[in-house]
Amino acid sequence: MGERDWPVAEIIGTERLLLEPLRVDHAEELAPLLDDPALHEYTGGSPAAPEQLRERYRRQAAGRSPDGGEGWLNWVVRHRDTGDAVGTVQATVRLDGDRPVAELAWVVVAPQQGRGYAGEAAAGMVGWLAEQGIAALVAHVHPDHRASARVAERLGLRATDELVDGEVRWAAP
Structure with a gap:
């Protein structure tokens, strides 16, 4: 996988959720x-x-950084039954040597938190990434954010001793 052939986000289904590019x-x-x-x-x-979000989404929807050095994969997470948006997930993919590595992030809107949506959506995204040949994963989680730490654990990541901008780097063992 080179700089020019990053995967393009596709619809991903999980038991309760749909991830929409x-x-x-x-x-x-x-x-x-x-x-x-x-x-x-x-x-x-x-x-x-809203105008700031539109501009951010315009950049993210391009699917890659301006220099092509990163692939940007972003999804809106929807509840299958209602179609309501419950959050977002994203993977920023870059090469570490010849190996693609995905940095993961997730957000669930406050009224929908505590239902396991972040873990389910992130797991669906990770499964899709694996199908694209991307198995190396990292995430950065605030040391006090237990819910996000549980999501990282569910994905098979482990906390490292490395801090990045005050957040703990989580990586696959």
């Missing part, structure tokens, strides 16, 4: 759901205004 027009739907300071408690920053 991110589009710019998702910003209108997601902006009010993500407009919650509590979602930034462990990640920093603040909620994005």
Whole structure:
């Protein structure tokens, strides 16, 4: 897998969820759901205004960094039965030598937290990544964010001693 042939996000189904490839027009739907300071408690920053989210999604939906050195895979997570957006998952893929490595992230909107959606969505994404030949995984989790640590554990990642911007690096053993 070279710089020019990153995988393209596809629809992924899990038992309760559908992961839908991110589009710019998702910003209108997601902006009010993500407009919650509590979602930034462990990640920093603040909620994005709809126009900021549209611009972020425009960049992310391109599927790769401007220099082609990273593949950007982003999904909106929807509940299968209702179609409601419950969060997002993403994988930033880069090469470590010849080996593709995916850095994972997940967010579940506050009213939907505590139902296992982050773990289920992330596991679905990881399964899809494996089908694309991407098995090396990392994530960065705030040391006090137990729910995200449990998701990382579910994915088979283990906490390392490395801190990156105040977050613990998790990696496959």
